[in-house]
Amino acid sequence: MKFLAVLCIFILTVAFAYANHYGCYTNNPCGAGRICYTMKGSCNCIEISKCFDVTLESSKKSEWDLNGTHFAQYDFQIKNNNLVTDISNLFIGVNPNIGAKDYVQIWNIRRMENGELTLPTYIPAIERNTTFGFGAIIAGHNEPNLAIYAVTY
Numbered sequence: 001m002k003f004l005a006v007l008c009i010f011i012l013t014v015a016f017a018y019a020n021h022y023g024c025y026t027n028n029p030c031g032a033g034r035i036c037y038t039m040k041g042s043c044n045c046i047e048i049s050k051c052f053d054v055t056l057e058s059s060k061k062s063e064w065d066l067n068g069t070h071f072a073q074y075d076f077q078i079k080n081n082n083l084v085t086d087i088s089n090l091f092i093g094v095n096p097n098i099g100a101k102d103y104v105q106i107w108n109i110r111r112m113e114n115g116e117l118t119l120p121t122y123i124p125a126i127e128r129n130t131t132f133g134f135g136a137i138i139a140g141h142n143e144p145n146l147a148i149y150a151v152t153y
Contacts, residue, residue, distance in 0.1 A: 079130075090118065
């Protein structure tokens with residue numbers, strides 16, 4: 001009977017661990033300037049400046065004014081610099097100065113209810129040593145300042 005109780009507790013623990021798609025990330029526990037980095041089930045908080053396995057770059061492609069509103073189109077590139085392992089998931093925080101209404105269009109990325117960005121369901125992984133791109137058109141003059149909060153390999 002004790003064995004059965006221990007087995008049930010173990011199964012529930014594993015189920016809760018796998019149900020949390022953020023890995024060890026919950027409300028950004030690593031703090032500003034750090035990434036929650038999970039590799040083979042081991043989770044660590046590391047400084048962004050010391051995380052060389054994944055990078056996020058942006059570039060402004062164009063900008064224009066229409067009916068008194070300024071618009072800009074941005075392209076973003078997530079690079080998996082890891083030569084051994086694919087990125088299975090990641091979560092990107094967006095600039096709080098840019099509200100959801102300011103994102104006129106966003107493509108090739110999934111925007112979650114809390115405003116964070118994650119891989120779309122049709123992208124199972126970012127393969128090792130490859131790049132994944134997405135884009136957005138933003139209303140206003142605020143530049144997007146995206147930061148990777150969590151990455152899972």
